[in-house]
Amino acid sequence: MSGSPRVVILDYGSGNLRSAQRALQRVGAQVEVTADADAAADADGLLVPGVGAYAACMRGLREVNGDKIIAERVQAGRPVLGVCVGMQILFTHGVEFGVDTAGCGQWPGAVTRLDAPVIPHMGWNVVDAAAGSTLFAGLDADTRFYFVHSYAAQQWEGRPEALVTWATHQVPFVAAVEDGPLAATQFHPEKSGDAGATLLSNWVEAL
16 A cells, blocks of 8 residues: 555554544545654655544644644645544633633634533534535535534635635534644544545545
8 A cells, every 4th residue: 555645643642543544444544643753755645533532633733833733734845634622722722611722813803602501512414515515526416424522713814715614512613624734623534434435435535
């Protein structure tokens, strides 16, 4: 499989590393799980996972210089995919439990608590995929993805040419973004069955 795209899953102590690894291997990628900066810089694609609290994820990310790794890849036009809290930390900051934590600042805006009677938003939900999306190519409008989160970016303040996919849990929130080399999903593609596999395959094929 020497011709397969090489993907590094950034290991900074957060995320479903093995399930993400298996999901990417199933769609034909060579996958390494590591915090090694050189490997992360050299890979065809970098996947940034994330579960749990925003502040804890940022702390772990900074300990392995993950924020710098992401910034350098994006600056060089090299693909990065953030998943769940790995998407949220790409924004300027996150507010949880009254604590405001600085994020990676790739996209302007805040990640805040969803104003919904049932939190977390957990389970399968449809998305309103952006026109011209690469990630959602070949997927029907009624395709469902697996979400588990209480916080999200609820406005898009980034580049107007970015492709922004929305979903709704009582209130609209950003479900995915495709912005040049930087892409992200609020849902878990690795837990989203065939739909998630299609999305990951679309990302890997574009590397």
